[in-house]
Amino acid sequence: MARKIKRRIFLILEAKEHKQTLSRACEYFLIFLIISNTLAVCIESIEEIFKAYEFYFIAFNRFSVGVFTLEYLLRVWSCTTLDRYRHPIWGRLRYMVTPLAIIDLIAFLPFYLPFTNADLRSIKLFGLTRFLQLLKLGRYSRGIKILGEVIHLRQEELILTLNIVCFLLISSATLIYFVEHEAQPDKFPNIPAAMWWGIITLTTVGYGDIYPITPLGKILGGILALLGIGLFALPAGLIASGFTEVITANKKLAQTPPPRICPHCGKPLDETLNNPTHLRD
Template sequence: MSDQITLRRKVYEVLETTEKRSKLSSIIDIGLVVLIVVNIMSVVLESVESMNSRFGILFEYIEIFSVAVFTIEYLMRLWVCPEDPIEGADKNPRLKHMRSPMAVIDILAILPFYLTYMFAIDLRFLRVLRLLRILKLTRYSSAMTMLLDVFKEEASAFFAGFFILMVLLILAASGAYLAEHQIQPVKFGSIPAAMWWSMATLTTVGYGDVTPVTVAGKIFGACVTIVGIGMAALPAGILANGLATQLNRKREVMAEQFRMALQDGNIDDQEADAIEELRKDLGVSVNVANGILETVQKNKIKTKLHFCPNCGESLSQYAKENV
C-alpha cells in the first residue's frame, strides 16, 4: 500500500505543478503542448478538401494517437488527484476532480472521438469539437489561467453586463420594429427579425445590410449606437480591472516571498531557488521580479531608518516626545 501511495505521489509531482518540478515534468508538459498544437493544425487542415484527400490517413493516425495519450493523461490525473492538497481534503476527491473546469476540458477533448464510434450516425460536427482541445493549453499557460480566474471571480459582473445587454437588445429591437415595420416589413417585420439590427448596432459592428430609413428610425438608431458604445466598453472594463487585480495579487505574493527571504538580510541559494520557482509558477517576468525586489529592499531600508538599531523603538515617536 505504501509503495502504491509513493508511486501515486511521484506521478502526481510529474503531472501537476508542484514545488518538486523535474526535467521529466518539463518534457511531458512540452510534449503535451506540442501534441495539442499538432491536433489543432490537423483539425484545421482536415477541413480543406484537397488536404483531407491527400493526408486523410495521416490525420486519422494523429487523431488515434492523440486520443490515446489524452485518455491516459485523464485517467492518470484522476488516479493521482487524492494527492492534491485541495482535492485530497474532500470526501470524494475524484468526484471533485471530475467536476473541476480543467477535468471537464480534458474529457471534452476526447469525447468527440468516442461518440463518433459509439453512434452509428453522421456526427461530423463532433469532429469540429476537437478544436476544444486548444483549451487544454490553459493548464500550461499562466496567462490563460489568469484569464480564467478573472472570468470566475468576475462572473457576477459579467452576468450583470450580459443581462443589461439583453434588456437593451429587446428594447432596441422593439423600437426599431415600431419605427420601421411598415416601411420595411421584410427586415423589420417582427421584433425577433429586428434583433439582428439591434445586436449589430449595440455592439457597434454595424454590418449595414439592415438599416433604418424613416426619420424616427434613424434618430432611434443614433441613440442606440451611442448607448452601444458604452455597452461595448463595459465588459472590456470589467476584464481589464480583473486582470489588474490578478497581476497585483501575483506581485504581492512575490513581494511577501522577498520579505520573508530578506528577514536575515540576504537571500541564500535555497531561498533564491524557491523564489525562482514561484516566479515561474506565477508567470512573473524577471524584470518585474527584480523591480519588486528593489521596492522591497528600499522599503526595508526606510523602515530601519525609522527605528533605533539598539533598542528597536520608533525614532519618530521619540522625536515627538522630545519636541
Template sequence: MYPGHASTVLIKVAHLIIRAQNHLFLQLNSNSKVTGTKQTCSLHRKCKIKVIINEVKVESLESDTGINCDTSVGMSDWHWSLDLKNPDEENNQLDAGSGSLRMYKRSDRVIINVSGLRFETQTRTLSQFPDTLLGNPKKRNRYYDPYRNEYFFDRNRPSFDAILYFYHSGGRLRRPSNVPLDIFLEEIKFFELGEEVIEKYRAEEGFIKEEEKPLPENEFQRRVWLLVEHPESSTPARVIAIMSVSIIVISIVTFCLETLPEFKRYELLNDTIIVDDAMPKFGTPFFIIETGCIIWFTMELLIRFASCPVKLDFFKDSMNAIDIVSIIPYFITLGTVIQNDTNSQDKQNMSLAILRVIRLVRVFRIFKLSRHSKGLQILGQTLKASLRELGLLIFFLVIGVVLFSSAVYFAEVDTEESHFKSIPDSFWWAVVTMTTVGYGDMSPIGVYGKLVGSLCAIAGVLTIALPVPVIVSNFNYFYHRDTESTDDKERYHHVTSATGYYDEKISSYTSEVESDIMEIDEAK
C-alpha cells in the first residue's frame, strides 16, 4: 500500500461498545481479520469512534487503487471510521440500519500545540528518539486531542523551539537566549530527553558535575559528622552551627577591641621611655576570652577530623585549612610568651616582632563564617572561577599605571611645585586615579599633566568595567547552581488534554452492564 492513499476495507467486528454523547469505542480482538466481505451492523446514529486494538494480521486488503498486499500492520498507523446507512433515528433503535467499517492510512504529519502555538513535524522525525515523550507513541498519546487532531502541551512556548530542533538536528540542544536556565531544564525533564542530554546541557552551560560527598559507614560516626558538618540535617546541628558562628563573632570583636587605646598596655623602659606592650598577659580578660574561643575551635576541628569519612580529603578542604590557620597563632603566641620569660632582651624584641606578624593571622578567622554562609561560599567560588579575568584586569592596570605614571612625570618634570619626583613615585597617583579613588595627596598642576590625568581616569574606568560582566555572569551561575537543588524539590502539575480523561475511562466502559455490549453478526 502506498503511504497517503486512503484504502477502504471491510472487517469482521468482534465487539462493539456503544456509549452516549456520540462517542463510540470499537474494540477488536487480535484474531480479527480483513476479509473483504461486506458486513452489516446496526446503530442508532452516525458517530465518531476511537479504536482500541493490538496489531492485526492483514490477509487480503482491498484498496481504492486495486492493490493487494499481505503484510503485518500496526494499528497505530491507521485511522478508523464507521459509516452507517438508514439508521432508525426516529425510534432510536440499535437494530435498524447497516454500516461499514473503513480504514485509512494515518498521515505522517503530526501537529503539536504548545500553549496555543502550533508546530508541525513528521512522526519519523520524532521516532529518532523513541525513549522520549514525543518519540514514544504511547507516551505522547496521553496528550492527544481527537477533536482537534493534535497533541496539546501546556508548557513554555519559547523552549519548545529548541526541543523540536533537538529532533530535527538529530540530538543537538541549544537553549534560547530568552529562556532562563532553570525553566529550560524543567522542559528538558518534562519531555524526557534523557539524563545524558541533561548532563550534556549542563556541561555546555558551564555547570560542573559535583560528586556526592560520602558519609561515614559507622552509625555513630555518621551522626557526629552530620552534627558538625551539615547544619541543615537536624535541630541540634543548627544549634551547634549558631554557637559556632557566635563564638567566631566574639573572637573577631575581641581581636578588634584589644587594639583600642583604652585597652592597651604600656611598658616603661629605663624610667623614661614608654612603649606599647604587645606581649599578652595570662590574666587579662582578652586572653581568657581568646583561650575559650580557641578551646571551642580546637574541639570542633578535632571532632570533625575524627568523624570525617575520608581523612585525606579532610586536609584538602579549604574550609578546614582556614580552621587550622585560625588557631595556630594562639599556640605560637602561647609558646612565645612562655619562652619570653627566660630569654634575653634582644631575643624578646625578636619574639615580639614575630608575635605581631603571627597575631595578624587571627584576622583570617572571619573566613570561618563562610562555612555557615552560602553567600560567602558563592563569592569565593566566583572569585576562584574568575581568576583569569582578575589576572587580566591586574595586567591591564599594570600597563596603565606604567604608561600614565611615565606620561605625568614627563608632563610635570619642568614644574617647580610638581609632586611627581620620579616615575616610581607616580605609580601611586596612577593607581588611585585609574581606580577612581583620588586621594588628592598627589595631583598634576600643569595643563599637560591635567590632560594626562583625565585620560588616566577615563582609561581606568574602561579597564575596570571590561571584566565585570564576566565576573557577574560567574556569580549568577554559582547562585543558580546553589539554588538548583531547592528548585528540583518543587513539582509542577500541568493540565493534560481531554483525551487523557477518555483514555482512563475506556476500561470502565468495558466493565459496564452487558446491555451496553452488542454482538454484530455477519450478514447473510
C-alpha cells in the first residue's frame, strides 16, 4: 500500500510523466504560487502598500514556504520510485544533488535560517532569495527546457565565444590602462577598474561615465566597439540556429507514435514479441 501511495504521489508531482487531472491541477497550482510570490516581492518594495497589508504579505509568504517545503519532502520521499534512485538512502542523496532538487531546496531553505542564531544583518538579504523561486518555473516551462537543450547543444561554440570575449576584455583593459592612466588616473586607476570600461565598450552600451580622452585611447575604443558588434552577434546566431534544430527535432519526435507497452512486463511490445519469454513470465 505504501509503495502504491508513493508511486501515486510521484506521478502527481511529476506532471510531465502523468498528465491526469490531479497532476495538472498540482502543476498549475505550483506555477500560480511561484508567479504570485514573484509579484508579491515586487509589490512589497512599495513601502506604502507593504505597511498597509504587511500581515497578508507575511501570511502568504509563510503559506508558500510551507507548500514548497512539503513539495520538496514529498519529492525526496517518492523519488525511490525511479530505478536510478531506488536505494532508500543513497538514491535519495543522489536525487537531492540534482539541479532541479537543489533549486527546490533553495526556494524555501533560507526562510528557516532566521530562526537560528544567524547574523540579523545578513538575514535581511534572504528576502532577495524569494526571486530564486522563479527558477522553479524551469521544471514546468517548456521554453526554459528548450533553452537548456539549446545551450547544451551549442555549449562548445558558446564556450569558445566566451573565451574570445574574455581575451578581448583583458587585452583591452590592459591597453587602455597604459594609454589613459596618466591622463585620467581617477578613471583608470588599475586594470581591474578599466575592465568596466571594456565591458561597456564591447557591448556598445556606452554609459559615458568613463571614456578615453587621448587620441590613442579613442582609436582603441573605436576598434573595440566595432569588434563588439560582431562578437556579440556570434552567440546570438549560434543560439538562433540551436533553437531551430531543437524545435525541429521536437516536432519530429511529437509526430512519432509512442511505443506500445506490454501489459504483462511493462516493456515495449516489439521487444516483448521478439522475446516471448516475457509472456510466459
